[in-house]
Structures are given as structure tokens and as C-alpha cells.
């Protein structure tokens with residue numbers, strides 16, 4: 001049981017953490033290792049501990065459209081998507097998005113993390129990232145038989161073995177995954193050698209955040225809260241929505257000092273006091289809202305809403321970066337005898353599988369496992385096509401730099417991104433395989449889904465408040481495909497995926513492509529398909545970026561919000577430049 005309002009309202013703690021999600025609970029566990037430090041976490045959502053809907057790994061995504069578990073955010077209409085609004089669910093419970101994500105656990109290329117250091121953040125390099133990522137991971141290798149059968153090989157030295165977030169290769173793997181990987185290899189992609197050691201380039205079998213002891217989701221609540229809830233210096237309040245940071249009057253040097261947080265609980269307003277610091281961990285879509293409601297942000301945004309500016313920080317809510325995915329689905333031929341998740345649509349089969357799960361076996365234990373990360377020259381028909389695409393974009397970027405109207409900080413990021421596209425060890429183009437129809441296919445048929453992912457987009461979006469009322473959600477505007485290069489590269493990933501079944505062993509196992517299907521053939525049609533059907537990967541970052549202040553930075557390299565003495569941010573808002581990996585393992589410091 002978490003704590004009561006009486007234990008929090010008007011009480012004083014050393015650190016007040018806003019948001020009991022992936023980052024917030026990690027931080028709370030770390031800070032309270034010192035028994036002299038008193039920490040409170042205020043989380044908007046409920047506890048939901050021991051809930052089978054959260055704990056059962058597969059099929060993924062069942063809780064994300066349910067307001068009992070998720071913030072039902074959506075973007076404003078996106079002109080780059082034909083005015084489509086993109087749903088942007090996020091976890092709203094103890095554990096945050098780690099409680100409803102797709103459980104995929106992987107790591108970025110080392111060079112992507114070195115880019116953070118190059119952007120002006122000394123010490124934010126791969127070695128440090130890997131040290132902390134290993135510290136939180138408790139990897140359990142599979143048996144030698146499974147390693148051989150399912151190609152579940154990995155460099156054990158690149159994993160953490162004793163950390164609280166348990167990871168493992170999926171216990172149930174469709175026998176379709178190995179032929180898929182072999183065909184991807186036959187299409188010219190190498191096998192990745194050390195994907196958890198900073199070199200994910202190639203194709204490999206990935207791991208999930210699943211606890212091998214009960215084959216249940218391992219996420220921030222059981223990993224960081226449950227084992228530490230007996231600590232008398234840790235207080236956690238659920239159902240508490242932070243409105244704004246409260247500040248003392250100015251101190252020397254013009255920096256403002258936080259004294260606590262105003263929040264709402266059961267419809268009533270309260271305050272909690274911070275002796276040392278306020279730590280924002282509300283996620284990349286909500287942290288900017290709390291800053292702006294507190295008077296920290298772009299003066300024009302704040303003053304138009306009648307909010308007095310305490311720190312004029314134009315970077316707040318800008319530089320938003322995303323990952324997108326778009327799916328291609330193939331129908332399997334009747335000679336493909338392996339099982340797929342499509343069979344779970346059959347009620348009798350699903351009931352049998354639930355019984356299997358009670359014994360920690362079967363389809364419900366699985367997570368997406370087939371992963372491929374490559375730079376653009378692997379997905380275009382020839383390397384020179386990629387080079388032409390990148391050169392043309394470089395010329396556009398140079399022209400924009402000359403014109404001198406880019407937002408501060410973007411030039412340096414784009415230059416690094418263009419270098420990334422040409423690196424041999426980058427993972428800007430990703431393919432995830434899913435043994436079944438992602439959605440619902442025709443009854444009795446079996447499918448394979450390939451999700452193409454774009455991991456390094458040049459377009460930048462924003463998230464800003466439009467009201468001084470904390471209960472009005474901020475306006476989310478990712479500005480997808482504002483940079484047309486993103487769409488063109490995405491279309492190349494889709495074209496590559498469509499060519500995979502030209503290669504054995506898949507060639508003999510697939511009967512036809514059903515999504516997008518033969519009517520979508522030329523480049524224009526493929527781009528149009530992507531615009532209509534792409535989806536967020538829910539990996540938003542960088543809305544309060546760790547960058548120099550004159551480059552639209554919001555926090556310094558100690559994560560302290562500029563202009564404040566004692567407000568820090570520790571969620572994914574601070575990522576200065578997106579990386580080619582799913583985001584949960586990055587919330588590790």
C-alpha cells in the first residue's frame with residue numbers, strides 16, 4: 001500500500017519527485033538508499049500493483065487504450081499526415097509507461113550516446129550510459145538448447161545480471177522468427193555481434209523486460225518501489241496530480257529556489273515542501289507543462305496565458321523528437337506450419353494458452369524479439385541511392401544554415417544526424433518482426449508483420465500549454481514529416497521490407513503481401529501509405545533538452561533547470577538528441 005494524503009500534505013521532504021513512472025521510481029529507489037534522505041513521490045495515477053492486465057507480457061498493448069491505465073493524449077491534426085491526429089497514450093499509474101509498454105528491452109549504438117557529449121554535455125558518453133544501464137538490468141540467459149534453436153545468442157558481458165529490472169529472451173518464440181532472420185540476412189543485412197554492447201547494427205533476437213521467475217512484466221513498480229516500500233524514508237502518494245512548482249523569492253545571481261509543489265488530490269489542492277530539490281519525472285509530454293505552469297518557459301507562451309515569467313527559457317517544450325513505425329503484413333502459405341499469435345483470436349486456443357501461462361509457458365509469455373538496426377545504405381536498393389538522398393538533404397541543411405533562421409541548437413543536431421546517416425554503425429532504420437497480424441487478420445489465416453521504424457528524424461515538434469488550468473492537457477504538435485527527408489527515408493525502409501520475401505526461406509513460406517498490398521506500388525503511393533498509416537512508437541524525447549542554454553537548452557549537464565537553484569529533470573525530456581533504440585533502458589541513471 002502506498003501512503004496517504006495526510007502523510008504528504010504540508011509535510012517536508014528532502015526531495016519531492018513529480019511522477020512515479022519509469023524515471024521517478026528509479027530515482028526514488030536510488031536516493032532512498034541513504035536512510036538520512038527523505039523522499040516523496042507524487043504520482044497522478046493509481047497503484048495497479050499485481051494486475052494481470054499489466055503483468056502478462058503478450059499480446060502487447062491491451063491496456064494502452066484504457067483510461068484506467070493510460071493518459072489518452074493525442075496530437076493536434078498533423079498536416080504531414082493528411083491532418084490525422086495521432087493518439088499518444090502514456091502510462092498513468094505507478095510505474096508509468098513501463099507498465100504498459102511493449103516490453104522490448106534493447107540499447108542504442110554507442111556513437112549515438114557519444115553525440116550527447118558532442119552537443120555540450122561532458123561526461124554523457126557511452127561508457128557511463130552502459131555502466132548505469134547494466135546496473136539496473138538483471139538479465140537471465142536462456143538455456144543452451146533455446147540459444148541454439150532460437151538464435152538467442154548475446155555477449156553476456158554487455159548485460160547487467162543483478163539489477164532490479166529483470167530481462168530475458170522470450171520463453172515462447174514462434175518458429176517463424178529464425179526463417180525471418182535468415183531472409184533478412186539473405187537480403188544483405190549482417191547478424192549483429194554485440195547489440196547490447198553498443199553495436200546493434202544487423203539483425204538479432206532481442207530481449208524483453210520480463211522476470212524469468214514468474215514470466216511477468218518487470219517494470220518500475222515491482223523493480224524499484226515494491227522491494228523498497230518498507231524504507232521509512234520513502235513516501236509515495238498515488239492519485240496526486242502536480243500543478244506547479246512553488247518558489248521562494250529570488251536568491252543571489254537571479255536564480256530562483258523551489259520550496260515545494262502544489263498538487264491536487266481527490267479534487268482538493270495541497271502543497272508539499274522540498275527542503276533540498278524538486279525533481280521532475282512526469283515524462284516528455286507532461287514535464288514541459290509543469291514547467292510552464294510554474295512560470296518557466298518561453299515568455300511569449302506564458303504571458304499570453306497570464307502566467308508571470310519566473311525564468312524566460314524558450315527551449316521548454318521545443319525540440320520534441322519522435323520515432324515512428326509503419327507496418328507491412330504478409331499472409332503465410334499453408335505450408336508454413338509454425339504457430340503465430342493470430343491463433344489467440346480463436347477462443348478455445350486462447351483459453352488453452354491462458355492455462356499454459358499459469359504454468360509460465362506459451363504465447364502469453366512472449367515479447368517482440370526479431371530486431372534489425374541498420375544505417376540507410378542497407379535499405380536503399382544501392383548504397384549510392386542512400387548517398388544521393390543524404391547529399392541532397394545536406395545541401396538543404398546548408399542552405400537553411402546560411403539563411404540563418406534555424407532555432408538555436410538545431411544546426412549542431414542536424415549536422416550530427418547527417419553524419420549518423422553515413423556511419424556504418426548507426427541504427428536509423430529499424431525493423432521489428434511480429435509473428436502474426438498486428439491487429440486482426442482473417443480468421444483461420446496466419447500472418448507475419450514487419451514494422452519499419454524511423455529512428456532519426458530531422459523534423460522537430462513542440463508541446464506547450466494552451467491554458468493556465470493544469471487539467472487542460474498541453475498541445476502536442478510533433479510536426480511529422482515537416483522535413484520531407486524523413487518521409488523519403490521511411491518509404492525506403494518500407495520498400496526494403498517488401499523485398500525481404502524475395503529471399504529464402506521466407507520466399508517459400510509467404511503467399512502474399514496484404515498490407516499495404518499490390519495497389520501501393522510507386523514511390524508516391526508508398527509515401528502516401530506511410531502518411532496514412534504510420535504510428536508513433538511512443539518514444540517522445542527532448543522537450544526539455546540537456547543543451548547549452550543559448551542552444552535552447554532547458555537543463556545543464558547536471559540536469560538542473562537553468563535559472564533555478566534546485567529544480568532538476570530526470571525523465572526522457574532531457575535527451576538532447578534521439579538515439580536508435582527503444583527508450584525504457586535509457587531511463588537508467
Ligand SMILES: Cc1cc2nc3c(=O)[nH]c(=O)nc-3n(C[C@H](O)[C@H](O)[C@H](O)COP(=O)(O)OP(=O)(O)OC[C@H]3O[C@@H](n4cnc5c(N)ncnc54)[C@H](O)[C@@H]3O)c2cc1C
Nearest residue numbers: 019021022023044096097101102103104242538582583584
Ligand atoms: C504504448 C507504449 C509502448 C512502448 N513500448 C516500448 C518498448 O517496447 N520498449 C521500450 O524500451 N520503450 C517502450 N515505450 C517507451 C518507454 O516505456 C517510455 O519511453 C519510458 O517508460 C518513459 O519513461 P518516463 O519516466 O520518461 O515517463 P513515464 O514512465 O511515462 O512516467 C511519467 C509518470 O509521471 C506521471 N505524471 C505525469 N504528469 C503528472 C503530474 N502532473 N503529476 C503527477 N504525476 C504525473 C505519469 O502518470 C507517469 O506515471 C513504450 C511506451 C508506450 C506508451
